[in-house]
Amino acid sequence: MATRADSGHPVQTPALDAHALRRDFPALQQEVHGHPLVYLDNAATTQKPVAVLDAVQRYYREDNANVHRGIHELSRRATEAYEGARAKVARWIGAADPSEVVWTRGTTDGINLLAAAWGLDHVKEGDEILLSVLEHHSNLVPWHLLARRTGARIRYIEIDDQGEWILDDLPELLNERTRIVSLSHVSNSLGSINPVEQVVPEIRARTDALIVLDGAQGAPLLPVDVHGLGVDFYAFSGHKMCGPTGIGALWGRRDRLEAMEPYQGGGEMISLVERDASTWAEVPHKFEAGTPNMAGAVGMGAAVDYLESVGRDAILAWEQALVRYALDRLSDLPGITIYGPRAVERRSGVVSFTLEAAHPHDISTIVDMHGVAIRAGHHCAQLVMQRYGTAATARASFYIYNTREDVDRLVSSLHEVLKIFG
Amino acid sequence: MQEPQLNSLYQQLILEHYRNPRNKGEMDDSQVEVHMRNPSCGDEIKLQLRVEHGRIADVRFTGQGCSISQAAVSMMTQLLKGKPVDDVGSMADRFTEMMHGDEEAAKDRRMGDLRALAGVSRFPVRVKCALLGFDALQEALRKLGDSSTEN
Numbered sequence: 001m002a003t004r005a006d007s008g009h010p011v012q013t014p015a016l017d018a019h020a021l022r023r024d025f026p027a028l029q030q031e032v033h034g035h036p037l038v039y040l041d042n043a044a045t046t047q048k049p050v051a052v053l054d055a056v057q058r059y060y061r062e063d064n065a066n067v068h069r070g071i072h073e074l075s076r077r078a079t080e081a082y083e084g085a086r087a088k089v090a091r092w093i094g095a096a097d098p099s100e101v102v103w104t105r106g107t108t109d110g111i112n113l114l115a116a117a118w119g120l121d122h123v124k125e126g127d128e129i130l131l132s133v134l135e136h137h138s139n140l141v142p143w144h145l146l147a148r149r150t151g152a153r154i155r156y157i158e159i160d161d162q163g164e165w166i167l168d169d170l171p172e173l174l175n176e177r178t179r180i181v182s183l184s185h186v187s188n189s190l191g192s193i194n195p196v197e198q199v200v201p202e203i204r205a206r207t208d209a210l211i212v213l214d215g216a217q218g219a220p221l222l223p224v225d226v227h228g229l230g231v232d233f234y235a236f237s238g239h240k241m242c243g244p245t246g247i248g249a250l251w252g253r254r255d256r257l258e259a260m261e262p263y264q265g266g267g268e269m270i271s272l273v274e275r276d277a278s279t280w281a282e283v284p285h286k287f288e289a290g291t292p293n294m295a296g297a298v299g300m301g302a303a304v305d306y307l308e309s310v311g312r313d314a315i316l317a318w319e320q321a322l323v324r325y326a327l328d329r330l331s332d333l334p335g336i337t338i339y340g341p342r343a344v345e346r347r348s349g350v351v352s353f354t355l356e357a358a359h360p361h362d363i364s365t366i367v368d369m370h371g372v373a374i375r376a377g378h379h380c381a382q383l384v385m386q387r388y389g390t391a392a393t394a395r396a397s398f399y400i401y402n403t404r405e406d407v408d409r410l411v412s413s414l415h416e417v418l419k420i421f422g
Numbered sequence: 423m424q425e426p427q428l429n430s431l432y433q434q435l436i437l438e439h440y441r442n443p444r445n446k447g448e449m450d451d452s453q454v455e456v457h458m459r460n461p462s463c464g465d466e467i468k469l470q471l472r473v474e475h476g477r478i479a480d481v482r483f484t485g486q487g488c489s490i491s492q493a494a495v496s497m498m499t500q501l502l503k504g505k506p507v508d509d510v511g512s513m514a515d516r517f518t519e520m521m522h523g524d525e526e527a528a529k530d531r532r533m534g535d536l537r538a539l540a541g542v543s544r545f546p547v548r549v550k551c552a553l554l555g556f557d558a559l560q561e562a563l564r565k566l567g568d569s570s571t572e573n
Contacts, residue, residue: 361488391464
């Protein structure tokens with residue numbers, strides 16, 4: 001377990017002005033329980049900048065019409081905005097071809113799509129699905145459902161005391177029965193940045209399994225290059241990267257997408273419908289049945305524009321600078337245990353911790369009364385909690401608009417916890 | 423600086439029960455045992471009961487969770503010993519009323535140390551923590567009722 005950040009690296013001042021950025025976020029300009037809000041629950045969802053709120057409202061006020069259906073002007077504009085947003089989102093993860101990006105409701109929806117549309121056709125009894133203990137429930141339960149229906153077996157990459165994958169076992173975990181490997185790019189509960197660049201080629205070399213990355217926590221902060229990663233699918237959400245809720249994307253390799261049956265049937269996804277059968281539209285539309293979340297897509301596109309203006313390389317550097325500062329300050333608190341990798345370089349902006357004196361829920365209630373929003377609980381990662389023999393942790397997670405002062409407010413409110421429970 | 427609402431939530435009596443829970447442990451001769459978990463947060467308790475002549479002869483619990491959930495169970499068990507089983511329903515109702523902000527219920531002397539939990543009603547997301555013990559208790563009595571009808 002990490003107790004103090006590794007030092008020895010000169011701390012560069014990242015090219016990101018968090019104080020200026022936070023003025024772009026209306027929700028951050030408020031008091032909570034009589035204190036200015038310090039929002040540290042960004043791994044759950046981020047706040048939205050004016051640029052995103054405006055884009056969504058402008059879409060509804062000016063362009064709203066159903067996409068890919070009408071001949072009229074508004075439908076043309078709506079389609080242009082919707083497809084334009086797809087191109088932006090593709091660009092954000094380094095995808096060369098926007099038509100390889102399928103709109104979803106979010107990461108959970110994307111993984112469920114794969115489990116249903118690919119899994120049910122390709123996974124049989126005795127086949128294996130490889131996951132890791134670090135996974136969020138959204139990258140566990142869809143595969144549990146698939147395994148229950150097909151008789152497949154689920155296997156796990158274990159984690160060490162620092163929340164990093166134990167890769168010595170990887171050769172034994174992969175074999176000719178491995179049909180799917182689905183792993184998180186970044187852990188939501190511990191903040192580990194997983195060594196996917198190292199692991200994916202190894203999986204490729206040993207199996208022809210479908211390789212899926214859960215990018216819910218990776219896409220908001222890492223410079224992602226889906227082609228370079230060599231994966232088949234990359235799923236992520238808009239709302240964790242300044243976009244609206246209810247919108248996300250699933251990138252997939254074209255040949256994989258084309259070989260897959262549709263997920264849901266309905267309007268928009270067909271080519272020709274006859275009495276007994278129908279044929280499908282081209283990728284990606286064959287996976288987008290029904291009127292899509294057009295305003296959400298436009299909002300997610302605006303979020304990409306916004307984050308690009310912030311500078312994507314600056315995001316990770318800033319989060320790690322805050323984590324380095326937070327680990328340093330938090331480690332002085334009596335009875336604290338901090339989870340996750342010791343090396344800040346292998347961490348996202350997540351700091352998960354427990355205090356000996358107080359339970360995470362009590363911590364969260366008390367700091368909330370001081371205006372500090374953190375998460376307490378199992379973080380939809382019960383396998384991680386079980387690994388460390390705890391039912392819950394407190395979790396502070398940073399994003400581009402958080403500052404060192406926010407960390408100071410967290411620390412001072414934790415001292416209030418210790419005053420009550422100490 | 424100390425927040426007044428926090429003072430009303432984290433009363434000394436609550437912290438005292440949290441640190442020194444009453445009736446914590448296991449009993450060998452329980453008639454019914456219920457394991458209850460709060461899936462959203464992971465708080466959990468195991469409650470064991472023994473009933474003799476229509477009264478609660480003994481009650482024990484084990485568990486883990488936040489101060490509110492664990493103190494509430496401890497206070498509840500303290501109150502239960504020797505109580506007629508038939509009174510438990512009205513106690514649970516009274517406590518639920520207290521959790522929904524009923525000030526009369528919060529003054530009801532029959533509720534013993536549980537009255538210290540009245541402040542929880544101002545923290546709606548924590549009410550479920552306080553109710554975990556009574557949820558388990560009611561489930562235990564249901565099970566007990568079922569097994570006695572079967573016999």
